[in-house]
Amino acid sequence: MRIFRYGRSALLVELAGTDEVMGLYRALSAAPPAGVVDLVPAARTLLVMFDPARTGVDSLARVVEGADPAAGAEAPAATVELPVSYDGPDLDAVADLTGLSPAEVVRRHTGAEYTVAFCGFAPGFAYLTGGDPALRVPRRDSPRTEVPAGAVGLAGEFTGVYPRPLPGGWQLIGRTAETLWDVDRDQPALLVPGTRVRFVAQ
């Protein structure tokens, strides 16, 4: 664990990988240290934002270093099932890149249980980890100027669903009709850090 100062009201905690980030995120979410106002998990880091009137860099760093990443692991996480039509424009390209048949790509994509590691890029966009390592593919060489809402894509170690039409370079293998982001819901993002996700072929 390395802790960097990030302005006057945040620390950036760098960890070995998304599992460690998720562990620390859960631990600090389960028992938020005094003065912490937001936690932003990402691929290798957890941004800890605080109110400098209520805590300081040194005391907060000590709390973070002493946090037990296993502490929040037992927190019950919601499981979301996303029905997907596997007819994405890059399904054949992903099959070529992985040396698998399109049907095998679908079988492996639906065979894993994913966890939302972090949100970002746009409201409601979640980076899901836990996928089959055989499905790790690079982003497209040339991003699309608009990816439709509900598109299910792959990029590196992540899979994700576009919450609304956005530019994007992920390899699109399918689409879901579920609403990923709805400001009229109490919790507008369907997928938040820690949520478990399964994809079901339609």
Add this chain to the structure above:
Amino acid sequence: MIEIVRPGPLTTVQDLGRPGRAGLGVSPSGAADLGALRLANRLVGNPESAACLEVTLGGLAARFAETALVALTGAPTPVRVADRQGFVNGPLTVRAGETLVLGAPARGLRTYLAVRGGIDVPPVFGSRSTDLLSGLGPEPVRPGTRLPVGNAATGEPTVDIAPVPALPDALELRVLAGPRADWVTADAIRLLARQSYVVSPRSNRVGVRLDGPPLERARQDELPSEGIVRGAVQVPPDGKPVLFLADHPVTGGYPVIGVVEPADTDLLGQARPGQRVTLRWLAG
């Protein structure tokens, strides 16, 4: 009710934003110059959190259906109310049926118009701010947009004119080093501290882009995305710094080499395209 006659180049509804939800993917948004918004609200007896109009480069014309007490802060513009000359940084009465017209600011970029009672559009996650990056909150105002006035006032106006220091010709922003300062060369940091930059016209509420000598990267590998804060100084592949403002994305994939000091982020929100900027580097 306030009816927008002319919005000027860009006018949005803003308040103190939606902090505390970045982990769920929601940017903080809110006024680019929070101090000016707070002052405008205090001048009309509102809580500091009431929603105002953020007027970019002046040009606003707004007709008031009912008599209202208003205040203008931030970038100082010429002000007219009907055929009377108005002023900034103090409470001003606009009578029913009159139109308030703002000219272009000589300095600064964003002028805040508070109305006693606050602008009462429906809040999204506790804020009425327009987030231009994620599309949350009300649309930017257009000719004909009607904005209800609420009853948020909690006190009586007590100040006729607030003493406000003039916005500077050239901006000097203090930047605290970290967390990825080592992703650019030591020469780049020296260059950053010595050279002056110019605010790019491609700047917006997401970030202020600087034109000037590019900063040389010490590392060419890709940084996995990580959290962003207001004031973060990011160095994209072209080496020209981006200083993030209110509608910043919650995560980003380019190294953040420092953060604008909290006391200077409101000045950053007034950075005007073409304006000269120097960054004072504070080693961590």
